[in-house]
Amino acid sequence: MQRDSGFTDEANPPSGDDVSRLLKRVDRLRRLAGKYKRAEVVRDALLQITHIATEVSSPEDFYAGVHAHLKSLIAADNFFIATYNHRTGRLEIPFFADEKDPHPSEMFPEEDLHQILMRGITGYVFRQGETALCGQADFERLEAQGDIVSLGSASHQWLGVPIRYQERTTGVLVVQTYKSEVNYGLTEIELMEFISHHISGVMERLRHQEQLEQSIDQRTRELSEAYDKLKQEVYERRRAERLQKSLFEIAELSASGLEQPDFYQRLHSILSHLIPASNCYIALIDAQENALHFPFYVSQLGTEAPKRRPMTDGLTEYLLSRRRPLLLDQKDIQELMARGDIYAHTPQLNNTQKMHQWIGVPLFIGDEVKGALTIYSLSMTQNYQMRDLELLTFVSQHIGTAIERKQHAESLRRSYEQLEEKVAERTRALAELNGELEQEILRRKEVEQKLIHDAKHDTLTGLPNRAMFTERLAQAVRHVRRHGRDQFALLFIDLDRFKQINDTLGHLEGDRFLIETARRLSACVREIDTLGRIGGDEFVVLLDDINSPRDAEEVAERILSALSVPFILGDSLFQSGASIGIAVSGTGFKDTAQSILRDADAAMYQAKARGKGCYVVFDAKGRAERHQEHQDEALLRDALIHEQLYLQVMPVVCQQQEQTSAYALSLGWEHPRGHALGGLELATLAERCNLSLELDRYLLRQLADPVPDWLDGAELHLCLSSAHLKHKHALRGLKNMVKETHCAAKQLWLFFDEAAVVQDTQSHIAGFEALGKLGVQFGLSGYGNGFSSFKSLTLMPVKALRLASAGEDAGQEKMRLLTASAVAAMSLGLKVIAAQNGSADTQRALTSAGVTLFQTHEATRLNALASCS
Known part of the structure; x- marks a missing residue:
């Protein structure tokens, strides 16, 4: 859970054996991985x-x-x-x-x-x-x-x-x-x-x-055979009964004086009691015109009866030409078409695509075929058998034969009892199998739910992770777009001193700290709100349905109060806190989940800049400033790549001797918007853009070629970033660049910011020791703000101090602090340099205190060195 700071303690650099062991361990870990x-x-x-x-x-x-x-x-x-x-x-x-x-x-x-x-x-x-x-x-x-x-x-x-x-x-x-x-x-x-x-x-x-x-299939087949036998016996008995009744009806129909349409309707009704005939038609041949007409037609599709047509190569004509009953399925019909036996010349007459089975029986009058009686099925569940074909043939000829009744009541009863026993046994087996399947399905669902939960929640705290929180935030944005009067707020919380907990107490206590923090945060929000963890020590809260931004501020105050209570970590109490950035949803359609999260993050950094332990509400001005910062960062990166910066010199003057004692070297940049940046302003921009190391390297490259004669042998003061001393690779790079300068090492005075030295004294002492072997001198810049004690100055090889700038409107307290700092430093034998851009009162006070060295604020541009990089 530790945030990677990017720095390594250089106080005790690893030995060769340590490096060898580490490399072996890395190799072993790779093999294990x-x-x-x-x-x-x-x-x-x-x-x-x-x-x-x-x-x-x-x-x-x-x-x-x-x-x-x-x-x-x-x-x-x-x-x-x-x-x-x-x-x-x-x-x-x-x-x-x-x-x-x-x-x-x-x-x-x-x-x-x-x-x-x-x-x-x-x-x-x-x-x-x-x-x-x-x-x-x-x-x-x-x-x-x-x-x-x-x-x-x-x-x-x-x-x-x-x-x-x-x-x-x-x-x-x-x-x-x-x-x-x-x-x-x-x-x-x-x-x-x-x-x-x-x-x-x-x-x-x-x-x-x-x-x-x-074994189950065998038993099932036995049951199926018994059931089929019983069903066949029942079917044959009922079929015989229906057939006998139908024979009387057909006989009466034959002798009746019904009109032709009624005759066919009645015939179809009788057929429907014997065989499924929802789709049926009768076709008759007109011998004089060699044509077919359809006196009766019924279809489940509700289509109209076919029109009279000449004899062609249709399916009905194929039946008439064969002069025998046919039972065809869709595969048989497709094979006939493939051979060209049907619909080869009249494909427009083909309406067989939806047919599952088709039965056709020629109608004989005398010895001649005069028509066809046809039924067909559209469903795969309705299957015709050969006995259906035989039955239809029998009906078409108006004759019937009785079907022998061979079923016996006792046999029927025994068959039913055996069937019920087998069915009950099979049902019990299926019930047991279904129970096992239900348990397996339940287990798989539980595993699936857990996987879904783990994919969307933080494993340590159980809170929604970045993916799930972003999804919730996107839903809130869409809701506000649809309901313009609703409003929500986003709180971006960054914990203070989390890195210190991990470094001093270990990751286990760090995890306990995060879990306790999550518990306290949960107690500060409502059930409808969403609390998530999106980073090592970064938490976010989505406050849904708020009345005004003040609601979000009240929640932020509750959170700061809850986190100010000391944490019990290990055997001691630990005081923490947080910096909170607040972003409130707008009424337009430009807001997105990512933009609101960035706004809250930017507000959080503003809160950290104000001293931590507070909250800041993001506004549009802050967004514009951040956009401008991003533009400046891109421009500065481009200027470094294309070497568009120049070297500038500011003399350090000794007022007593009225002569230049040293020269402060820095970089200048003509900003594309028309104003020049240099010195502290350019260094501040580089630090904000994380380009401090690149800027210092650019400055040192300017000294790789011979300097002008009037600089040769003079003290050259360079203000560098402390980031060079916090990582062994950066420190090695700084040493190499110092070696490559065209200046004598004793000319170079390297100044590092006092506040950075106080934050990581050990790294600076180790860095001073490594660089001191080259013969360079060291100093602190920005001194006098009360960061370091005088005792700490005796622990470092510092020989000069550059006082912090007092400004034109410095108060008496600031002046006294600077004066006291200068007197104390000079008493230790340190060289003290003050800025000349302060007020006249400040300069007189420093002069009275014994300060003689002042750096002018007017810089001289050295074009000759600008192209030496």
Whole structure:
């Protein structure tokens, strides 16, 4: 949970042995990370294999799934599994994939597969029960010993692993490669043995499951046969009853004087009691016109009856030409069309696309075919049988035969009882299976919910993480856009001294601190609000549905009060606090979740700049200033890249001797908006843009070429960033650049900011020691603000102090502080330099105190050195 500061303590630099041990440890950690990554891949593959075992319906599908996932672990394009069938006592190959050779049964079609496998390297591994990794030389050795017979194409490497279950070999898992660049080793052997050990249980479970399913299928078939027999008996009895009744009705219909439309309607009604006939039509031939007309037509689709048409190559004409009843399904119809038997010349008449089955019976009058009686089904659940075709044929000829009634009441009763017992038994088994499935589904749902929760919540505090909080914030933005009068606020909270807790008390106490902080923050907000953690010590609060920004300020005050209570960490109390930035939603459509989060973050940094332990409400002016800062940062980066900065000199004058004692060197920049930046103003911009090191390096590069004669031998004062001393790489770079300057080391006086020295004294002392070996001198800039004690000056090789600028409107207290600081420093033998841009009273006071060195505020631009970088 520690925020990376980017700095390393240089007080005690590591020795060569320490570095060597660290490098070895890093190498070991990398190997461990690789092993863990490999283990994670293997674990995922095994989980997938287990998942496949629960999903597939056959062992063949399981082996195919194993192959698919095994290929993600090793080169397994050439892969097969040989299993031992305990019932037959023979080896089988349920799955085979090889890019060169076909299946062994195809290579040796006249030989027994078991004998083929037992002669080869697969049978050798099965007999030995041990893993074999063979190259071409190994194959030749085993073949020479008579242990194996070469089968198939020569491979570069062959790896076979026995599949064992309960101390017996049940199969062989094989991969091989023909590619010389692919080599199997100990890792692949361990992986294959691990996978084979895992899948052996899965294979055994599949085998038992297959046996169980076969037993269930057998029992089910027995029940189904009994049920079908009973159903057939019931059907035949009812069919016989319906048929007998229909025969009387047809006979009466034949003798009736009904008109033709009524006759066909009544005939269709009788047919519907015998056979499903929701889709039916009767077609008659007009012999004189050689045409077809349709006196009766009914369809579930509600379409109109076909118009009279000439005899063509339609399906009805095909039936009439064959002169016998036909039962066709959609596949048969498609084959007829493919052969060109129907609809070849009249595809516009084809309306058979939605038909599932079609029955057509020629209508004979005398010995001639005069028409057709047709029914068809549109649903796959309605299937016609040959007996339906026979029944329709019988009805079409107006004759009937009785169907023998062979059912017996006692047989029917016994069949029902047996059926009920079997159904009850099957129902109980299904109920138990359903219970197990429900438990598995419930467990998977719980795992899924936990994964979803972990993906959207912080693992330490349980609060929403950045992704989930951003989603909630985006929802709030969309809500405000739809409801313009609603308003929300975002609080960005940065904890104080969190790094100190981690550095002094350890990460465990740091985690306890964060958990307690989350608890206190939760107590300060409502249930409808959202509290989240988006960084190491950064928390955010979404205050939904507020009346005014004052509501957000009250919550911020509660939070500051709650966090001001000391924390019990370890064996002591620890005082913390926070800086809070507040951003309130606007009424326009420009706000986004990202922009509001940036505004609150910017306000938080303003609060930290004011001294921490407070809150700041973001305003539009702050946004404009931040935008301007981003523009200035981009411009400054561009100026550094294109070397558009110049060197400027400000003399340090000794007033007593009325001569220049030293020269302060700094950089200047002509800002594209037309004003010049230099000295402290440019350094402040660089620090805000995190470009201080780049600016200092640019300055030192200006001294890589000879300086003007009037600077040669003079003291050259350079104000540098303390960031050079806080990281070993930055310190090494500073030393190299000092060495590369064209000035004598004793000319260079390097000044570092007093406030930065106080914050990290140890790093500065170590840096002074390293740079002091070059012969440069050191000083502190910005002195006199009360940051450091006089005692600390004696601990560092500092020989000069540059007093902080008092400004034109400095008060008496500021003047006294500067004067006292100057007197104390001079009493220690330090050189004191004051800025000449203060008020006349301040300058007189410093002069009276004994200060003689003043740096002028007028800078001289050195164009000659500007191109020497």
